[in-house]
Structure formats: structure tokens, C-alpha cells
Amino acid sequence: MNFLKKKNFLYKHCLCVKNKNGDIMSIWNKDEKDRKIKQLDQNISVDTLIIGAGITGLTTAYYLKTSNICVVDASRYGHGVTLNTTAKITYLQGRVYTKIKDAKKAKLYLQSQKDAMQELTNIIKTLKIDCDLECVPSYIFANTKKEVEPLIKEKNFLKDNHINIKEGQLPFKITSYKSFYVDDTFIFHPLKYLNGLYNFLIKKIPIYENTKILKIEKKDNSYICYSQKYHITAKNVVLACHYPFFLYPFFLPLKSYMEKSYMLISKVNNYSKYNCISSDGTYSTRFYKDKTGIYQICLSESHNTSVKQNDAYHFKRVKQIFKLNKKNIIMQYSNVDIMTPDYMPYIGKIKDGMYIGLGYNTWGMTNGVLAAKIISDSIKEKKISYQNIFNPKRNNFFKMFIYIGSQLKSYIGPKIIKNKSWYPHNVYIKDGLGIYIDSHLKKHIVYNKCPHLGCSLIFNEKEQTWDCPCHTSRFDIDGKCLKGPSKYDISYKQV
Numbered sequence: 001m002n003f004l005k006k007k008n009f010l011y012k013h014c015l016c017v018k019n020k021n022g023d024i025m026s027i028w029n030k031d032e033k034d035r036k037i038k039q040l041d042q043n044i045s046v047d048t049l050i051i052g053a054g055i056t057g058l059t060t061a062y063y064l065k066t067s068n069i070c071v072v073d074a075s076r077y078g079h080g081v082t083l084n085t086t087a088k089i090t091y092l093q094g095r096v097y098t099k100i101k102d103a104k105k106a107k108l109y110l111q112s113q114k115d116a117m118q119e120l121t122n123i124i125k126t127l128k129i130d131c132d133l134e135c136v137p138s139y140i141f142a143n144t145k146k147e148v149e150p151l152i153k154e155k156n157f158l159k160d161n162h163i164n165i166k167e168g169q170l171p172f173k174i175t176s177y178k179s180f181y182v183d184d185t186f187i188f189h190p191l192k193y194l195n196g197l198y199n200f201l202i203k204k205i206p207i208y209e210n211t212k213i214l215k216i217e218k219k220d221n222s223y224i225c226y227s228q229k230y231h232i233t234a235k236n237v238v239l240a241c242h243y244p245f246f247l248y249p250f251f252l253p254l255k256s257y258m259e260k261s262y263m264l265i266s267k268v269n270n271y272s273k274y275n276c277i278s279s280d281g282t283y284s285t286r287f288y289k290d291k292t293g294i295y296q297i298c299l300s301e302s303h304n305t306s307v308k309q310n311d312a313y314h315f316k317r318v319k320q321i322f323k324l325n326k327k328n329i330i331m332q333y334s335n336v337d338i339m340t341p342d343y344m345p346y347i348g349k350i351k352d353g354m355y356i357g358l359g360y361n362t363w364g365m366t367n368g369v370l371a372a373k374i375i376s377d378s379i380k381e382k383k384i385s386y387q388n389i390f391n392p393k394r395n396n397f398f399k400m401f402i403y404i405g406s407q408l409k410s411y412i413g414p415k416i417i418k419n420k421s422w423y424p425h426n427v428y429i430k431d432g433l434g435i436y437i438d439s440h441l442k443k444h445i446v447y448n449k450c451p452h453l454g455c456s457l458i459f460n461e462k463e464q465t466w467d468c469p470c471h472t473s474r475f476d477i478d479g480k481c482l483k484g485p486s487k488y489d490i491s492y493k494q495v
Contacts (some may be wrong), residue, residue, distance in 0.1 A: 010491050017078035026333055027265045027288060027295060029193040035077065038466065040208040045233040046070050048379060051078035051213050052240035055368030056357045058197040060238055061475050062123060063376035065204050070232065072225075074212040074241070074484060080091065080193040081242050081364060084263065084335035086275075086297050089117050089365050090185035090359055090383070091163075092138040094281040095154045099343050103157075105389050108179045109344055110161055116366040119373055121223055122184065124294045129196030131188040132288075141170055141179035143283060147179045151279040171274050174283065174322070179276075187275055187286055214487045223353060234448055236379055239356045240371075243338065243471055245452065245485040250350050250392065252338075256359055258472050259339045261302040262314045265331035266324045268296050281362070283321060295330070298322040302362075305336065305469045311460045332366070332462060336472040337362045346392035347380060356392055398432045417454045418448075432493060434459065434466055436477045446479040451488040466490070 046068050052055045061071050072321075073079075089114035099105040124133050142151045159165055163182060170176050201207060213228040216237065224489035225232045246249060268287070271294045275286035275360040286301040287326035300321050301314035308314070315332050318324075340346065340359040346366045347357045355378065357371025370386070379385050418429040426437040434448040434457060446466060448457050465482065466475045479491030 001262050002031070012367075022418045024137060024264075024345075025331070027297060027331060028083055028085075029079070030088070030290070030331070031290070032191070040072065040209070040211040040227050040230050040232070043230050043232070043428050044070065044206075044351070045104065047234065048236040048238065049223070049232050049234035050238040050240055051225070051281060052238075052242070053198075053207060054082040054240065054242075055364060056078045057238070057240035058201065058370045059120075059123070059369050059372035060199055060240060060350070060357075060376050061201050061205060061207075063372055063451045064379065065201060067379075068178070070206040070208065071201075072208045072211040072227070072232070072281065074210070077198055077207065078191045079446075080483065081335060082190050082194065082368075085190055085262070085364060086284055087188055087365060088138070088185070088275050088277075088284075088286060089120060089188060090138045090139055090275070091117065091366070092158075092182055092183075092185060092277070093361075093363050094140065094277055096343050096363075097157045098150065098153045104343070105342075106157065107161055108386060110158075111162075112361075112370055112390075115385070116352040116373070117186065120365070120369045123369075124188070124193065124196070125202050127196055128286050129193055131186075131192035131196060133442050134189055134273070135183075135189055136185065137181045137183045137274045138185040139168070139170055139179055139181040139274060140173075140279055141176040141276065143175050143177070145177055147279045151178055151180075154279065158182075158365065165218060166348070170276060171272060172276075180275075181274075183277070187288075188365075189288070196311060212217055212487060213245075216365055221353070229396065230357050233255075234243055234353075236355065237354045238361075238375055238379075239354070239358075240482065242358065243485040244337075244356065245487050246360075250356065252358075253471065255346070255395070256307040256338045256340050258470075259302050259337050259362070260305050260334055260472070261299050261337070261362070262311070262318050262334050263297060263299045264315065264318045264322070264324060264329050265298045265300065266322075266328045267330055268294050270294065272296075285322065296322075298324065299335075304359040308407070309420070311467075311471060315462050318450045336462070337364070342394075345371065345389040346389055347374045348387055348392050350392050378390075402424055418456065420458065423459060424461055427461065436464070438477075444477040445492045446475060446477070447490040447492050449490070450486055451481075451490065452484070452486040457490075 048069040050071045053071050060254040099490050142148045165180050169183050182470045211227050213225050217224045222233050252375045271289050272287050277284045281392045286297050288295045338359045339361050347360040350356050360367040429448050434446045436444045450468040450473050452473050455468050457466040460467050471485050473486035475490050479489045481489050
């Protein structure tokens with residue numbers, strides 16, 4: 001095994017922090033304490049079942065709290081995409097408004113984000129949730145000369161819609177050709193917010209964790225949702241999970257693509273009260289402080305998961321872009337977002353009694369709350385705001401062909417080139433199996449095929465996971481499914 005002779009071995013400086021269950025941790029749950037988790041332990045019947053206990057799921061439950069509802073999550077509440085967010089509550093979202101070609105829709109989207117911010121901060125104040133909510137300026141800047149003119153157009157749109165734009169230089173050193181900011185946006189601790197919601201809701205409704213829904217069947221006017229041992233019968237089903245585990249009837253792969261981003265958490269000496277993003281969305285940063293120190297959250301290198309799949313390279317680039325001192329970096333992890341062709345989320349009814357909220361285009365804090373409000377109002381048969389522009393049944397046929405090509409590239413590429421050039425010497429694929437050899441020379445073997453739709457997996461050496469490039473299911477080195485849409489593990493029993 002010649003990889004043992006290599007001096008620069010994989011296991012040093014991994015910076016991938018995991019808990020005792022092997023789950024990748026983030027800045028938001030680094031101090032999380034153990035608690036009792038209730039799983040579904042019997043067949044039940046409810047009016048509304050919410051699948052997913054992140055921002056969308058628990059906020060939907062908050063709006064429906066007086067109804068006969070329950071919530072289930074395949075993991076623990078808040079341990080999906082919410083856990084890896086930068087947690088900005090802002091309507092300043094890169095150049096989104098000028099990317100939305102229809103000015104009326106762009107104006108409605110802007111108003112929806114401001115409304116969602118108001119809803120979220122109202123919930124926090126009403127429930128008196130201690131989640132480090134802080135009003136901070138949001139900066140946007142052009143990191144290339146080519147971005148200056150588009151950024152000016154974005155600024156003019158915001159001004160025309162009565163946003164109080166302020167001129168100002170970025171408060172940190174990075175390449176910038178133009179910038180401006182607003183001062184009525186927020187940052188917070190997303191898991192503390194969900195902790196507050198959970199503690200409030202658990203007294204009123206059942207919340208089942210480590211309860212994975214494997215199958216949904218329609219029977220008469222209800223849905224039967226099956227977990228491994230039990231089932232839940234519900235008149236309404238809200239899909240508040242990151243990515244639905246079924247293809248039909250929504251056909252999400254034809255309506256979206258997956259974007260992966262990379263985060264480094266660095267310990268710093270001074271707390272800076274701001275957040276910022278580049279106009280093209282490639283650079284993003286904010287600060288967080290707690291009893292253990294002050295941290296800078298740096299995000300960059302976002303890309304379509306069908307290309308640029310060398311995770312180690314991207315983590316290295318984030319460090320270079322933000323000029324971070326390697327000694328101060330305490331964590332690194334990636335996140336995946338569902339991107340839509342018109343830059344707006346899919347929210348609403350996909351068929352009778354079934355609702356969905358996803359495709360937040362990296363802005364899940366506002367759009368998750370927005371989805372919760374729209375879906376809950378629809379279930380309660382109230383007047384629905386913004387339903388037309390977020391209708392999940394809308395289509396963009398031209399972009400669908402592009403997404404089909406992207407999906408094919410994600411599917412075919414890893415099957416043609418199985419062993420990537422950047423793989424370390426202790427990782428290889430052979431006879432349909434993925435093999436990882438740890439520092440104790442133990443082989444960890446898995447099936448190299450995602451159970452969701454059969455895509456071949458790619459090894460992520462920095463987080464030590466097998467990742468699906470098609471729909472971003474994730475598995476640990478022993479095949480445990482860490483994140484869907486896959487419903488199953490890829491564990492391989494050695495004979």
C-alpha cells in the first residue's frame with residue numbers, strides 16, 4: 001500500500017468536526033447538549049403532517065399550532081440545511097432583483113422578503129426567544145470590474161422601491177470596486193431560534209425525530225405516510241424537507257439544480273457588526289460571538305454540483321480568498337442549496353392536500369418563514385399572499401433542457417471517471433464499491449451508488465463523506481445516510 005509512504009497524509013488538518021454519532025457539526029451546534037429524542041412509536045392520524053423540522057417545518061407548525069398536527073424529521077430538528085447556513089435575515093440578496101426579469105415580480109419578491117423578515121422577528125419577540133438576534137448593516141459589493149454596472153442597476157432598483165441605500169466602503173479588506181449597504185437587516189443563531197420554537201411547540205403538538213418517512217400513499221381523501229415501523233395518516237402533508245425523496249408528481253430535477261458552497265469558521269480577536277455578500281454571490285461573510293470566543297464565518301466557491309467536484313480545492317480557495325490564518329480556522333463544512341431558474345422559491349400546493357416549500361436559492365431564513373406562512377394560510381383556507389409568483393407548478397421550459405443536461409452530467413460523469421484525479425491514495429473505487437482506508441488501516445467499504453436514483457458517489461476527503469453529485473444525498477464512510485433525498489444507507493457487509 002504505497003499511500004502509507006506519503007508524508008502529507010489525509011488525516012491531519014481535516015478540520016471536519018463530528019459529534020459522537022459521526023454527524024458533521026457546525027458553528028451552530030458545537031456546544032449542543034444531549035437530550036432525549038422521541039421517535040414515532042405507534043400508528044397515528046392527524047389533520048396535517050409536516051415532514052421536516054427545520055426553519056420551514058417548525059415555523060409552519062407554529063402557524064398551525066392550534067390544529068391537529070404533528071412534525072417528523074429524519075434526523076434531529078434543525079440538523080439539515082438550517083445547521084449549515086450563515087443565518088442572515090436580509091432582503092439584500094446579491095443581484096436577485098435585477099436577475100428577475102419581470103419588474104413587477106421583482107418588486108413582489110422584495111416585499112415578500114421584507115414581510116418574511118417582519119414575521120420572523122415578530123415570532124422571536126412574541127416567544128421571547130434568546131437567539132442572538134441583532135440588527136446589523138448588510139453590505140453588497142462588486143468584486144470584479146464587470147460587476148460594477150450590474151450592481152449599480154441593483155442599487156437603482158432598490159432606490160426606486162423606497163429602500164434607504166447608504167454609500168460606504170466595505171469594513172474589511174477584500175477586492176472591491178464598488179459597494180453600498182442597508183442598515184435594517186439582521187443576523188441570528190438559527191438553532192437557538194429553533195430551540196425556542198421547539199420548546200414552545202412540544203407542549204402543544206407531537207414532534208418525532210429520527211423518524212424517516214419512506215413512502216407516501218394516497219388513500220381516499222388522506223395520505224398514509226410510512227416510516228420503518230409505523231405510519232401516519234393525514235389529510236394534508238407539508239414537505240418541509242430539503243429535497244423530496246420522490247420524483248413524481250413534482251419532478252424537481254427538471255426544475256432546479258444543486259449549488260454547493262464551502263464554509264470556513266475562523267477564530268478572530270475583534271467582533272465586527274455587519275454582514276456582506278458580493279454582487280455575484282460568490283463571497284459572503286459575517287461574525288458570531290459566544291462565551292468561547294469571536295468567530296468569522298466565511299463562505300465562497302459556490303458551484304453547480306455537476307462540475308468542479310474537488311472539495312479539498314474549494315476549501316483551500318476559501319482560505320485564500322479571505323486571507324485566513326490556518327492556525328485560527330476551527331471548522332470547515334459545506335452546504336447545498338436548491339436553485340431555481342427564475343431565482344424565486346417553489347411554495348404552495350403541488351396536488352390536493354400536499355404542499356411544498358423549497359428552492360430558496362441560498363436565502364432560506366427569509367424564504368423558509370415565507371413558505372411557512374403561505375402554506376399554513378393555504379391549509380387554513382385564508383387569503384394567500386404571493387401565491388402566483390411562487391406557485392410550484394410554474395415552468396420554465398427553456399431552462400428545463402439545461403437542467404436535464406446538468407442532471408445527465410452529474411449522473412454520467414462519475415460513472416465514466418470513477419477514481420478522480422484528486423482522490424488521496426487511501427480512497428478508491430473498485431467493482432462498484434467505494435473503499436476508504438483510515439489511519440488504523442481499517443477498510444471502510446460502501447456501495448458506490450446512491451439509492452435515490454442510482455447516481456455514482458464522489459468522495460469528499462475534507463468532510464470524509466460520500467456525496468451524490470445529482471441530488472446531494474450524503475453518506476458517512478460506513479454508508480450511513482446522513483442526508484437525503486436517499487431513504488436508505490449504502491452499507492456493505494464484508495464477508
